[in-house]
Amino acid sequence: MLNETITNILTRVTIRNFTEEPVSDEDxxxxxxxxxxxxxxxxxxxxxxxxxxxxxxxxxxxxxLPYAKMINKGCTGIVVCGDISLYERINxxxxxxxxxxxVQDCSAASENLLLAAHxxxxxxxxxxxxxxxxxxxxxRALLSIPDYIVPLNLILVxxxxxxxxxxxxxxEGKIHNDKF
Amino acid sequence: MLNETITNILTRVTIRNFTEEPVSDEDxxxxxxxxxxxxxxxxxxxxxxxxxxxxxxxxxxxxxLPYAKMINKGCTGIVVCGDISLYERINxxxxxxxxxxxVQDCSAASENLLLAAHxxxxxxxxxxxxxxxxxxxxxRALLSIPDYIVPLNLILVxxxxxxxxxxxxxxEGKIHNDKF
Numbered sequence: 001m002l003n004e005t006i007t008n009i010l011t012r013v014t015i016r017n018f019t020e021e022p023v024s025d026e027d028x029x030x031x032x033x034x035x036x037x038x039x040x041x042x043x044x045x046x047x048x049x050x051x052x053x054x055x056x057x058x059x060x061x062x063x064x065l066p067y068a069k070m071i072n073k074g075c076t077g078i079v080v081c082g083d084i085s086l087y088e089r090i091n092x093x094x095x096x097x098x099x100x101x102x103v104q105d106c107s108a109a110s111e112n113l114l115l116a117a118h119x120x121x122x123x124x125x126x127x128x129x130x131x132x133x134x135x136x137x138x139x140r141a142l143l144s145i146p147d148y149i150v151p152l153n154l155i156l157v158x159x160x161x162x163x164x165x166x167x168x169x170x171x172e173g174k175i176h177n178d179k180f
Numbered sequence: 181m182l183n184e185t186i187t188n189i190l191t192r193v194t195i196r197n198f199t200e201e202p203v204s205d206e207d208x209x210x211x212x213x214x215x216x217x218x219x220x221x222x223x224x225x226x227x228x229x230x231x232x233x234x235x236x237x238x239x240x241x242x243x244x245l246p247y248a249k250m251i252n253k254g255c256t257g258i259v260v261c262g263d264i265s266l267y268e269r270i271n272x273x274x275x276x277x278x279x280x281x282x283v284q285d286c287s288a289a290s291e292n293l294l295l296a297a298h299x300x301x302x303x304x305x306x307x308x309x310x311x312x313x314x315x316x317x318x319x320r321a322l323l324s325i326p327d328y329i330v331p332l333n334l335i336l337v338x339x340x341x342x343x344x345x346x347x348x349x350x351x352e353g354k355i356h357n358d359k360f
Contacts, residue, residue, distance in 0.1 A: 004184035005299035008291050009214045034189045036349045038291065041308050045349055050356045057358055062276050089196070093279065100283065104332070108286035112189050114288075115295070121186035125290040132282040144359045150288045152284070169216045169225055178237055179324045180261070 008119050017122025019159025020074040021055075025119060030158065034116035035080070040105035044103060047109045050151075052077035057142065061154070064138045067081050067127050068154060079111065079129075082106045085148035090095055099144045103130065106152045113155060123160035129153050131161060144145035188299050191346045195303025198338025200254040202233075206266065207260040207300060208256060211337065214296035215260070221286035224266050227289045230323055230331075232257035237322065244318045247307050248334060255338035258293065259309075259319060262286045283310065286332045292337060303340035309333050 002010070032049055040046060052058060053076055062071040071077070082102030110126060117124040130152045135139045139151040182190070194327055212229055220226060242251040243267060251257070260280030270348045290306060297304040309315045319331040 003299055005188040006214060006296055009186040009296060010217050012219075014206040014219055015187070030186065032355060033350055034186060035327040036327060036351060036354065037190050037346070038193065039192075039194055039294065039306055043347075045351070045354075048354050048360070050358070050360055054358045062250075062314055078242075097260065101216070102310055103280065103283050104287040104308070108291040110284075111291040112295075114219065115292075116186055116189060118182055121291065126219055128281055128284070146360065149360060157294055167223075170213055171216060171225070174216065174225075174228050175212060176228060178232055178234045180228070180326065180329060 004152070008115060012115055012118040013166050014125050015158070015160045015164065016070045017161040018055040018070070018075040018123065018127050018156070020070055020072065021159045022074055022078045023157055023159070027122065028157070029037045030050050030114050030120065031078070035113040036113050038105065038109040040108070041101035042153040044080045044105070046086050046102040047082040047147060048083060049104050050081065052079065060063040060142055064142060065135060065137055068156070069127060070092050070125065071156060072158070075156045076153045078111050078157060079151050080155060081145065081149045081151045083149055093138065103152065110153060110155060117157050122157055124129070124155055124157045127154045127156070141154060188295060191324040192298040193307050193344040193346050195338070195340045195344065196250045196305050197341040198250070198252055198303065198336070199257040199341055200252065202254055203256045203302060203337055203339070207302060209339055210300065210342050211293045211296050212247070212256070212267065218285065219280035219291040220288070225264045226266050226282040227286050228261040228263060228329060230259040230261065234260065238321055241284070244322060245307070245334065248336070250336060250340070253316060255336045258335045258337060259323060259331050260286050260290050260293070260333050260335060261329045261330055261331045263329055279334065282330070283332065290333060290335060297337050304335055304337045306336045307336070319354045343360040
């Protein structure tokens with residue numbers, strides 16, 4: 001018998017079809033709480049979250065990003081962003097480029113958010129933005145995002161139209177012992 | 181009442197002190213199963229996992245990486261890597277640089293692994309490797325990692341010496357409504 005958390009991880013699937021029922025503010029808050037519980041390099045917590053509920057803005061996002069066609073009335077958009085200004089001081093100290101840790105930290109936060117959504121019966125899809133400048137440039141303009149903040153992704157969350165069977169992605173060939 | 185998955189996400193902490201009790205092969209397998217359940221861009225599943233149990237190799241890692249001082253007899257090392265060769269074809273098609281999606285995908289897999297460890301009573305620490313060439317160069321040499329595979333991190337997993345209180349990282353200031 002697997003515990004509930006492991007089962008939740010193994011059964012999470014991407015959901016792209018949402019009912020018109022909106023996601024409650026309480027649920028969004030819980031998802032963001034889960035996201036902010038992620039670990040981060042030097043505990044810098046470089047993440048920011050733009051919660052998009054405005055219907056006009058959602059229509060603009062849908063028109064601007066071809067891979068966001070599933071945006072409908074019911075779903076809420078969450079743009080997970082990283083604050084790259086946090087790394088300036090650190091890079092100065094150790095003379096190395098720590099900047100890209102924001103991608104890892106914000107990705108861990110995004111995964112927490114997706115898992116939490118699945119755990120409370122919501123569905124979500126992670127649509128990639130960074131490192132494609134053509135995509136994050138559009139988000140920057142639409143959402144008034146300053147230069148030192150980089151949008152990593154656009155996550156859409158909503159009530160799933162139907163449940164989906166999880167993919168079995170287990171692959172023994174991805175495991176290497178001691179040496180690659 | 182929060183459900184078990186949400187509680188697991190909110191209470192996970194970084195563990196750096198491990199007992200000498202080794203992690204069982206069954207547990208490592210479960211952690212890797214959780215990791216491979218992560219979503220990935222275009223479902224490419226770019227991850228590879230090097231499981232390090234050899235004591236000699238662990239001592240070499242400990243000597244090579246200053247931030248891996250907590251390596252002891254009980255812990256198992258897991259290097260999460262990305263296969264960047266998968267992106268060559270795709271970048272050719274859409275003329276954009278999709279390569280960095282491997283960092284996001286492998287980070288989501290890493291977070292799944294950490295959450296699963298916490299869920300079964302193990303402790304873990306994510307030590308950053310990529311994008312610091314000084315670090316991934318050493319791992320490449322020690323673990324015979326080919327050029328098209330990039331080590332993202334070294335995760336140490338073991339039985340925790342003591343339980344730790346989770347940090348409260350909730351920060352309302354990280355939430356923005358509709359515009360940044």
